[in-house]
Amino acid sequence: MIAFEHMAGMAIIALGMVLTPGPNMVYLTSRTISQGRLAGIISLAGVTLGFLCYLLASGLGLAALFKAVPIAYDVVRIAGAFYLGYLAWNMVKPKGVSPFEVRELPPHSPRRLFTMGLVTNLLNPKIALMYSALIPQFIDPSTGSTLPQFIQLGIIQIVISVSINGMIVLTASTVSKYLAKHPSAMRAQRWVSGAVLGIFAVDILVRKPFA
Numbered sequence: 215m216i217a218f219e220h221m222a223g224m225a226i227i228a229l230g231m232v233l234t235p236g237p238n239m240v241y242l243t244s245r246t247i248s249q250g251r252l253a254g255i256i257s258l259a260g261v262t263l264g265f266l267c268y269l270l271a272s273g274l275g276l277a278a279l280f281k282a283v284p285i286a287y288d289v290v291r292i293a294g295a296f297y298l299g300y301l302a303w304n305m306v307k308p309k310g311v312s313p314f315e316v317r318e319l320p321p322h323s324p325r326r327l328f329t330m331g332l333v334t335n336l337l338n339p340k341i342a343l344m345y346s347a348l349i350p351q352f353i354d355p356s357t358g359s360t361l362p363q364f365i366q367l368g369i370i371q372i373v374i375s376v377s378i379n380g381m382i383v384l385t386a387s388t389v390s391k392y393l394a395k396h397p398s399a400m401r402a403q404r405w406v407s408g409a410v411l412g413i414f415a416v417d418i419l420v421r422k423p424f425a
C-alpha cells in the first residue's frame with residue numbers, strides 16, 4: 215500500500231504539471247478556441263490514450279531502467295528541467311504568448327484531432343519526465359511489488375490531468391475572450407505561468423529520488 219504522503223505528493227506534482235502551460239495545454243486550447251469544444255474533447259481523448267501508453271510502458275520496465283542506469287535518469291531530469299525553463303522564458307519574454315490567445319488554425323478531422331492529441335502527448339517532455347523520473351521517486355520497494363504502486367500513482371496522475379484538461383477544454387473560449395478584453399490579466403497570466411514553470415524547472419533540477 216502506498217503511503218498517503220506519497221500519494222499526496224504525486225497529486226500535487228501532477229496538479230502543478232497540468233496547470234503549467236505545455237504542449238498538451240497549447241494544443242487543446244488552440245483546437246478548442248479555433249474549432250469548438252467537440253474538437254477539444256476529441257483531442258483530449260487522444261491525450262488520454264497517450265497517458266495510458268506511458269503508464270503501460272513505464273509499468274513494464276521504464277522506471278526500472280532509469281533506476282538501473284542512473285545516468286539515463288539524470289539526462290532525462292536535466293533535459294526536462296531545461297525544457298521547462300525554455301517554456302517559462304517563452305511565457306515571460308517580450309512578445310511572449312499565452313495558450314489562451316486566439317490563433318487561426320485550419321480545421322482538422324476527428325481522426326486527425328485524436329491522432330494529434332495522442333502524438334502531442336507522447337512527444338511531450340513534461341509527461342516523459344513525469345513517468346520516467348518523477349513517479350518512480352514515490353515508489354517504495356520495501357512495501358511490496360513496485361508494479362501495483364506504479365499503476366496507482368499513474369492513475370492518480372491521469373485522473374488529475376484529464377479532469378483539469380477537460381475543464382480547460384470546456385472553459386477555453388470563455389477564458390480566451392476574457393483575457394482578450396483584459397490585456398493586464400493576459401500579462402499576469404503569462405507571468406504567473408512562467409514563474410511557476412521556472413520554479414518547477416529548478417525543483418526538478420535539484421530534486422533527488424527517494425531511494
